[in-house]
Amino acid sequence: MSQYNKAFGRCLLEVVCERLDVLPYISYFGLRYSDNNGMNVSGFDMLTFQWINLNDKISKQLKEVKNSTFGFRFIYYPNNPLACFPNETIRYLLFLQLRRDFYVGRLRAQAMKIYELAAYAIQAEHGLKEIPQGFDVDTIPGGMRVLPQLTKSIVRRIKNQLEQIIGMSKSEAVEKFIDEASKIETYGMEPFQVQVSVYSCLLSNICAI
Secondary structure: OHHHOOOEHHHHHHHHHHHOOOHHHHHHEEEEEEEOOOOOOOOOOOOOEEEOOOOOEHHHHOOOOOOEEEEEEEOOOOOOHHHHOOOHHHHHHHHHHHHHHHHHOOOOOOHHHHHHHHHHHHHHHHOOOOOOOOOOOOOOOOOOOOOOOOOHHHHHHHHHHHHOOOOOOHHHHHHHHHHHHOOOOOOOOEEEEEEOOOOOEEEEEEOOO
16 A cells, blocks of 8 residues: 555556456546544444545545555446446445445335345355255355344344245346345435534435436
């Protein structure tokens, strides 16, 4: 990272996109950083990050930052992602970001849609041919956890949805997840906490059109 300190933000973004083989889609991506100040930040705190200005030097932007964590993220979500992204690599990158949005609650949907998305996410990661003995989302191969605070009732409903798609290929499950996620109202929205008074705040969403 130090070798890019004197470079402009766009230079670093181009390097990352080239290594991930998504350079033709660079306009959809951005880089952001967090000033963690020694904290172990999971990346879910929406108040800690800043987007890198692609037209300014990285060193200038991080001058006052003590402990930075960089993230590579979609900055624009297309309305029809499967048609826009025929490349399997960029589809998987979008899946990873949408799965994260799903986990932290940015993709807000009705209960049945949540169970459906969870099943697609599990199948996309593991390509299951059968439900493992003693099924539990936490113990599926790889230890993937699709949602926080999973109750037995939720796990049972996810299992019911998963049974309907067992045997589906990973790539097809990725496509299904992306397709269904893109239909949700909060797809592509970036939440911001706005203080309206000393005692209260509200959550606002911004999306690029």
